[in-house]
Amino acid sequence: MRAGEDVPLTVGIDVGGTNIRASVVDGSGEVLDTVTAPTPHSARALEDGLARAVRELCGRHAIGAVGLAVAGFVDEDRATVRFAPHLPWEDAPVAQRLTERLGLPVILEHDANAALWAEYRFGAAAGGRNVVLVAIGTGIGAALLSNGQLYRGSFGVAPELGHLQVVPNGRACPCGKRGCWERYCSGTALVDTAIEFLATDPQRSTLLARESGRDPGSLTGRRVAGAAQDGDPVAQEVMADFARWLGLGLAFVSDIFDPDLIVVAGGVSSSAPLFLDDAREHYAASITGARHRRLARIRTAQLGEAAGMIGAAELARAAVLAEQNGHPVAQARR
Structure with a gap:
C-alpha cells in the first residue's frame, strides 16, 4: 500500500489575490x-467561486475535507479571516460559511504556515x-515550526518577520513602518536597490541601465536576477x-528562535544560486556567538508554488483524522 493511501483525499486551495x-x-x-479560476472581488462572489471549485473536484473525487491557504x-x-x-474578507467566518455550503469540514491557514507544513x-x-520558513516574493512571508x-x-x-525593522527611518513600507526587512530583501527590494x-x-x-532608461516601469525583480545571471555588473x-x-x-531570526533548519521559499528562491552561498556567509558572520554554537542549515524549498495547497490539504486531513480518532480538531503531530 502506498504511503497515505488509507487516509482521505482532501482539497487544498491557494486563495491568491489574482x-x-x-x-x-x-x-x-x-x-x-x-x-x-480568477479571484472575484467581493466576499460573496469569492465564496461562490471557492464552492464551485470544490464541487467540481468533488464530482471527480471522494473528498473528506477542505483547507484554504490565505495570505x-x-x-x-483557523476559522475566521481577520x-x-x-x-x-475582514473578520469573516469563512470556514463556517463554506462548511455549511459544502457539507465538508473546512479549515483556514496562513499561506506561509501551509507552505511550511x-x-x-x-x-x-x-x-x-x-524550522523557520522565509518566503521571499513581493514581500516576505514567514512561518515557524517549534x-x-x-x-x-x-x-x-x-510570525511577521518581514516587518522586523532593520534600518531605522529606512525605506517606507506599505505596512506603515519604515526600514522593514522586506524593503531590503524581496523581489520589490531588488528593483528599489537597482534603481x-x-x-x-x-x-x-x-x-x-539601458533597459531601465528605455522603460523604468519594466524593471522587475526577476529581470534584475536575470541580468545578474547574464553578467550585468550592477545587477550582480x-x-x-x-x-x-x-x-x-536570518541571523536576527536565529538569535530569536534558534532553529536547526531555515527554508528559503517564494519566487525569489528560484534565483538562489545567485545569492544563497553569500547569504550563508553573511549569516554565519552576523549571528551572535557563532564560534560557540551550531548554525542552522539553510535550504531552498522543494515543492514550489504548490506548497500552500499541499500544506492546506494536509492540515485539513490531519483535522479530519483527529476528529475520527476522538481528539479535538487540531494540528496533528507528524
Whole structure:
C-alpha cells in the first residue's frame, strides 16, 4: 500500500489575490487534480467561486475535507479571516460559511504556515525539529515550526518577520513602518536597490541601465536576477546587497528562535544560486556567538508554488483524522 493511501483525499486551495487554485491532494502529498479560476472581488462572489471549485473536484473525487491557504491574518481557531490585504474578507467566518455550503469540514491557514507544513511533511523541511520558513516574493512571508508544531502565536498571526525593522527611518513600507526587512530583501527590494545603484552613476552603461532608461516601469525583480545571471555588473551588485540583507535577517531570526533548519521559499528562491552561498556567509558572520554554537542549515524549498495547497490539504486531513480518532480538531503531530 502506498504511503497515505488509507487516509482521505482532501482539497487544498491557494486563495491568491489574482487566482484561486484548488487541488486534490492524497496522503503522500501528491497533487491528483487541479482547477483554477480568477479571484472575484467581493466576499460573496469569492465564496461562490471557492464552492464551485470544490464541487467540481468533488464530482471527480471522494473528498473528506477542505483547507484554504490565505495570505492574511487567520484567527487562532483557523476559522475566521481577520484581514487579508488582497482579498475582500475582514473578520469573516469563512470556514463556517463554506462548511455549511459544502457539507465538508473546512479549515483556514496562513499561506506561509501551509507552505511550511507541506515542506515539513514532504519536502525540504523533512526531519527538521525547529524550522523557520522565509518566503521571499513581493514581500516576505514567514512561518515557524517549534518541536514539530506550527507556532501561530496567541492570536494566530505570528510570525511577521518581514516587518522586523532593520534600518531605522529606512525605506517606507506599505505596512506603515519604515526600514522593514522586506524593503531590503524581496523581489520589490531588488528593483528599489537597482534603481538606487543606477542613480549613483547614471552614465554607467550596462544592460540593466539601458533597459531601465528605455522603460523604468519594466524593471522587475526577476529581470534584475536575470541580468545578474547574464553578467550585468550592477545587477550582480544588487544581488550581493540582497544576499547581505538576507544573511543579516536570518541571523536576527536565529538569535530569536534558534532553529536547526531555515527554508528559503517564494519566487525569489528560484534565483538562489545567485545569492544563497553569500547569504550563508553573511549569516554565519552576523549571528551572535557563532564560534560557540551550531548554525542552522539553510535550504531552498522543494515543492514550489504548490506548497500552500499541499500544506492546506494536509492540515485539513490531519483535522479530519483527529476528529475520527476522538481528539479535538487540531494540528496533528507528524
